Amino acid sequence: MTDKPPYRVPSMEEIRALPWNGFNAVSTFSGCGGSSLGYRMAGFRMLWASEFVPAAQETYRANAAPHTVLDTRDIREVKGRDILDACGLGVGEIDLFDGSPPCASFSTAGKREAGWGQVKKYSDTEQRTDDLFYEYARLIEETQPRTFVAENVAGLVKGSAKGYFKEILARLRAPGYRVSVRVLDASWLGVPQSRNRLIFVGVREDLGTDPAHPTPLLYRYTVRDTLPGILAQGDNGGFGGGSFRSADHPSPTILTGPSNGNKDYPPGHVIAEPSVVHDPETGQALSIKGSRRVRKLTLAELRAISGFPEDFILTGTYAQRWERIGRAVPPVMMSHIAATVRDRILVPLREAETI
Structure with a gap:
């Protein structure tokens, strides 16, 4: 079996102290800053970010680098020139253009096409979400970055959503880009x-x-690797949802909020005698009504399972803080993607330019 280092996410202080790799980045649909933090872990300087949801903006600001400009407008109002002017760059000078357009419309967990083309509730706002990838493509065309990374749910390539996927791929290639797409599992990226x-x-x-x-790592971290203190010694079934996943596997996907029910416990619940009945950060009661052996995760535990630093600041209620993590790209996962773009694309290009 391949040896693996102990599970550890660097602190915000350590991330802030990392040297700049010489490349800049901008981010759209930035949420609480999960992707942005991943780029910072890889040494990128995040110059500009865009986020429309007020609760997400608050968390993003609490953790942002001091030089990052946060634009809070609806992305439909943002022009490529606005981004370039805010960064002091010209067309073609952004090194990496990031984006995670809201993806609920394409998730296999929902009604999918029943909501396409409609304005509906999204987080603390109401908006149409199935067209936002086209806004991202528009901004790529207007700014002409050297590289871009876009993220969405795997459901975009399944069933009736495949038509959208093909249109999006064509739109991203149209301004003159070579584009590759893969489904990546965070559990194979740390x-x-x-x-x-x-x-x-x-x-x-x-x-x-x-x-x-x-390239996927040769090992995966388990719940037991991550949260050894919350399970009884020798307990192999101590974490998960209705499927009752073993603690010796990675956690199932963390959703945008825990259930308050007492039957089908989704990921984010501990199946064990609760050692903590209130979340230390918010005072939220964590026990599940009707069960003495099930509780929700603390926010500290949620950060650890989702690849966030233990000192990453979350704002709002317990439910809002959970939602921020549940919607985010795990920073550790994005740090691997960012490092690959840096080392296999941007660094060789820079070296070629200096020859």
Whole structure:
């Protein structure tokens, strides 16, 4: 069996102290900043970010680098020129353009096409979400970054959503980009959680190089590796949902909020005698009514399972803080994607330019 280092996510202080790798990045649909933090872990300087949901903006600001500009407008109002001016860059000078357009419309967990083309509730707002990937593609065309990374649910390539996927792929390629797409599982990229995400990587055609995705690690972290203190010794069934996953596997996918029911416990509940009955950060009661052996996760435990630093600041109620994590790309996962773009695309291009 392959040896693996102990599970540990660097602290915010350690991330802030990392040296700049010489490349810049901007982010759209930034949420609480999970992706942005992953780029910072890989040494990128995040110059500009966009987030429309007020509760997410609050958390993003609490953890942002001091030089990051946060634009709070609806992305439909943002022009490529706005981003370039805010960053002090010209067309073609952004190194990496990130984006995670809201993906609930394509998730296999919901009604999917029943909500396409409609304005509906999304987090603390109401908006249409199935067209936002086209706004991302528009901004790629207007700014012409060297590379881009876009993230969405794996459901975008399943069933009736495949038509949208093909249209999006064509739109991303149209401004002159080579684009590669893969479904990546966070549990093979250093996160103790099985979370499949569709990752687009694009490289501008004139740069003459191909997109690249990270190689999976040779090991995965388990719940027991991550939260050894919450399970009784020898307990092999101490974490998970209705499927009762073993603690010696990664966590199932963390959703945007825990259930308050007492039957089908979703990921994010501990099946064990509760050692903590209130969340230390918010005072939220964690026990489940009707059960003495089930409780929700503390926010500290949720951060650890989702690849966030233990000192990453969350704001709002317990439910809002959970939602921020549940909607985010795990920073550790994104750090591997960012490092691959850095080392296999951007660094070779920079070295070629200096020859």
